[in-house]
Amino acid sequence: MKVIVDGFGGDNAPIAVLKGCELAVREYGVTVLLTGDTEKLTACAQENGVSLAGFEFANATQVISMEDEPTDVIKAKSDCSMAVGLKLLKEGKGDAFVSAGSTGALVVGSSTLVGRIKGIKRAALAPMLPTSKGMYMLMDSGANLDCRPEMLVQFGIMGSVYMGKIAGISNPRVGVVNVGTEETKGTELELEANELFKLAPVNCIGNVEARELPLGGCEVAVTDGFTGNVILKLTEGLAKGFSANIKKMLLKNAGTKLAALLLKSGLQEFKKSMDYTEYGGAPLMGINKPVIKAHGSSDAKAFKNAIRQAKAFHEQNVIGEIEAGLKTLSSKMAERESAQVGAAE
Amino acid sequence: MKVIVDGFGGDNAPIAVLKGCELAVREYGVTVLLTGDTEKLTACAQENGVSLAGFEFANATQVISMEDEPTDVIKAKSDCSMAVGLKLLKEGKGDAFVSAGSTGALVVGSSTLVGRIKGIKRAALAPMLPTSKGMYMLMDSGANLDCRPEMLVQFGIMGSVYMGKIAGISNPRVGVVNVGTEETKGTELELEANELFKLAPVNCIGNVEARELPLGGCEVAVTDGFTGNVILKLTEGLAKGFSANIKKMLLKNAGTKLAALLLKSGLQEFKKSMDYTEYGGAPLMGINKPVIKAHGSSDAKAFKNAIRQAKAFHEQNVIGEIEAGLKTLSSKMAERESAQVGAAE
Numbered sequence: 001m002k003v004i005v006d007g008f009g010g011d012n013a014p015i016a017v018l019k020g021c022e023l024a025v026r027e028y029g030v031t032v033l034l035t036g037d038t039e040k041l042t043a044c045a046q047e048n049g050v051s052l053a054g055f056e057f058a059n060a061t062q063v064i065s066m067e068d069e070p071t072d073v074i075k076a077k078s079d080c081s082m083a084v085g086l087k088l089l090k091e092g093k094g095d096a097f098v099s100a101g102s103t104g105a106l107v108v109g110s111s112t113l114v115g116r117i118k119g120i121k122r123a124a125l126a127p128m129l130p131t132s133k134g135m136y137m138l139m140d141s142g143a144n145l146d147c148r149p150e151m152l153v154q155f156g157i158m159g160s161v162y163m164g165k166i167a168g169i170s171n172p173r174v175g176v177v178n179v180g181t182e183e184t185k186g187t188e189l190e191l192e193a194n195e196l197f198k199l200a201p202v203n204c205i206g207n208v209e210a211r212e213l214p215l216g217g218c219e220v221a222v223t224d225g226f227t228g229n230v231i232l233k234l235t236e237g238l239a240k241g242f243s244a245n246i247k248k249m250l251l252k253n254a255g256t257k258l259a260a261l262l263l264k265s266g267l268q269e270f271k272k273s274m275d276y277t278e279y280g281g282a283p284l285m286g287i288n289k290p291v292i293k294a295h296g297s298s299d300a301k302a303f304k305n306a307i308r309q310a311k312a313f314h315e316q317n318v319i320g321e322i323e324a325g326l327k328t329l330s331s332k333m334a335e336r337e338s339a340q341v342g343a344a345e
Numbered sequence: 346m347k348v349i350v351d352g353f354g355g356d357n358a359p360i361a362v363l364k365g366c367e368l369a370v371r372e373y374g375v376t377v378l379l380t381g382d383t384e385k386l387t388a389c390a391q392e393n394g395v396s397l398a399g400f401e402f403a404n405a406t407q408v409i410s411m412e413d414e415p416t417d418v419i420k421a422k423s424d425c426s427m428a429v430g431l432k433l434l435k436e437g438k439g440d441a442f443v444s445a446g447s448t449g450a451l452v453v454g455s456s457t458l459v460g461r462i463k464g465i466k467r468a469a470l471a472p473m474l475p476t477s478k479g480m481y482m483l484m485d486s487g488a489n490l491d492c493r494p495e496m497l498v499q500f501g502i503m504g505s506v507y508m509g510k511i512a513g514i515s516n517p518r519v520g521v522v523n524v525g526t527e528e529t530k531g532t533e534l535e536l537e538a539n540e541l542f543k544l545a546p547v548n549c550i551g552n553v554e555a556r557e558l559p560l561g562g563c564e565v566a567v568t569d570g571f572t573g574n575v576i577l578k579l580t581e582g583l584a585k586g587f588s589a590n591i592k593k594m595l596l597k598n599a600g601t602k603l604a605a606l607l608l609k610s611g612l613q614e615f616k617k618s619m620d621y622t623e624y625g626g627a628p629l630m631g632i633n634k635p636v637i638k639a640h641g642s643s644d645a646k647a648f649k650n651a652i653r654q655a656k657a658f659h660e661q662n663v664i665g666e667i668e669a670g671l672k673t674l675s676s677k678m679a680e681r682e683s684a685q686v687g688a689a690e
Contacts (some may be wrong), residue, residue, distance in 0.1 A: 132586045142524055145532050179487055179574040187490050187571060210575040211582035226532060229524040230555040230572055231579060237556035238583045241477045245618060246591075249611035256611060259604035266594035266601060273590060 007036030010100025020303020025054035036081035060084035070104030096290035096310035123286035133216035142229035149192035159220030175208030175218030199332035281306035352381030355445025365648020370399035381426035405429035415449030441635035441655035468631035478561035487574035494537035502670040504565030520553030520563030544677035626651035
């Protein structure tokens with residue numbers, strides 16, 4: 001299989017991208033199709049001794065940055081490495097796409113240049129966040145500030161398929177983020193989403209409070225993009241704050257420094273458990289081909305992991321299963337509607 | 346001054362309440378007016394050797410529990426210790442009220458039985474959350490799921506006065522919780538609130554991302570009650586998860602157990618820094634008399650702290666300053682409106 005990779009996405013591009021691709025070719029036997037200025041990419045590979053076996057190239061003359069408007073990916077910078085990659089994906093020149101570039105541009109570009117799964121209202125970036133028992137998928141994490149109930153249910157179906165197929169969790173629990181667990185809690189959005197979830201082919205456990213998210217309360221948390229963005233960023237900020245506090249505690253005196261030595265391996269594990277970039281990239285759910293957003297600060301290993309994720313995303317037929325789930329939902333919704341019409345007549 | 350205290354609010358009532366009041370009388374020279382079954386209260390004090398010097402009592406025959414509906418405080422349980430306390434506060438029989446009972450009941454009861462500050466749209470519970478540099482006040486934390494822009498600005502004025510007067514922070518920074526710092530970010534609520542904040546007599550720094558909250562990005566964070574509740578509960582859940590991970594790390598083997606001994610005092614401090622109940626109770630802002638919600642699990646020391654907070658709330662004329670702030674806001678809003686009408690004519 002062939003994974004298209006944005007050669008100029010992320011803080012450490014292109015060298016980290018090249019090295020990550022080299023590792024992925026070797027370990028997973030994939031072919032990578034790298035987009036960007038081919039001359040620069042091959043020169044960088046040569047300088048750094050990166051073997052280009054298993055590499056293909058597609059030239060792109062521009063690079064989209066974090067400062068550009070997301071819509072520039074289809075306008076002023078339509079020949080950037082990200083846009084070129086997405087067009088190749090659309091044309092079937094590769095099976096999946098990985099980029100560590102601008103999240104906004106990737107959401108806009110994927111929706112416009114590749115297209116959404118039939119019936120899907122909005123694409124959603126779905127990062128994995130750590131819990132004391134493993135991880136959970138958060139959807140939406142910021143692309144769609146205002147959501148309708150049906151969008152939340154679609155997020156639940158997509159997340160459930162992904163976590164089942166890729167994270168290997170059987171019957172993943174889908175929770176609606178809410179201010180209480182009782183059925184009557186929340187705004188119209190949560191109330192109606194819970195009603196609609198009764199028709200969806202997923203294991204929806206109803207409302208879940210934010211307190212339970214880091215404690216493993218569900219495997220897929222669905223919410224509007226505003227709340228999801230707050231959850232994602234607060235998790236990041238608290239992890240950073242806690243780490244700083246621990247560091248301060250360990251550097252206090254000779255005794256605490258000895259303790260730090262004794263805890264060395266444990267502390268590394270602890271730090272890793274709080275770092276959501278460890279879980280690879282975030283899938284962009286709802287696009288009709290596999291797209292993985294690698295973290296902006298990705299190193300070679302993170303790119304390798306994102307390519308592995310893209311490979312599984314393609315091979316496990318995640319999109320086909322999502323389509324089947326959406327079909328079940330819409331036929332049940334139609335059934336319910338006709339029953340309501342029948343009752344009213 | 347006299348603080349009215351709900352004798353039967355909280356998990357550890359009445360003994361922790363009695364002991365906390367005893368400490369407060371001794372340390373702060375206040376009089377406490379304790380509500381609830383007077384016979385039970387005095388018997389409990391006698392059994393536990395609590396001195397009742399500086400105590401007054403007001404009998405109440407009922408207790409409102411977490412299982413009761415919040416509105417029961419004015420209906421089925423209108424003679425509960427909380428309702429009796431609120432009525433005494435309204436009548437001026439005391440200067441402030443402290444309760445560790447049901448949050449919902451306290452919000453409903455205070456708004457109905459005591460009343461809001463003139464012009465205030467909604468009362469809001471305002472917990473203090475820890476940051477790496479101190480603490481910040483979060484408003485709203487769950488009482489008002491749907492908020493209008495003016496409510497957020499009122500929260501900002503109230504929080505700014507409180508943090509300035511009680512927490513002693515000069516010119517507290519007020520931030521609007523949002524998905525980005527740029528002026529164009531967010532929903533209508535955040536966009537309009539930011540516009541309106543330009544007329545408010547507070548140091549509003551504009552949008553603040555959730556990532557910055559635990560890192561000390563502002564001293565007063567304003568948001569709708571849904572988002573605020575998610576922030577509050579996620580902070581709790583992550584602190585709990587981190588603590589469990591640290592504990593696991595320290596109990597791993599003989600070496601890590603030795604490290605735990607070496608870190609003993611640091612760990613206690615660390616735990617304390619994550620525990621928002623350490624900062625005393627949460628003021629209920631917007632009520633026209635001082636009301637403090639002590640944490641449900643309050644012990645004697647926490648009750649003593651909540652009474653100290655109530656005392657300062659009264660003595661520092663927080664409510665008078667809020668009224669002045671609201672007046673400035675509404676006159677500036679009127680000015681702006683007449684300027685707009687003038688420009689249109």
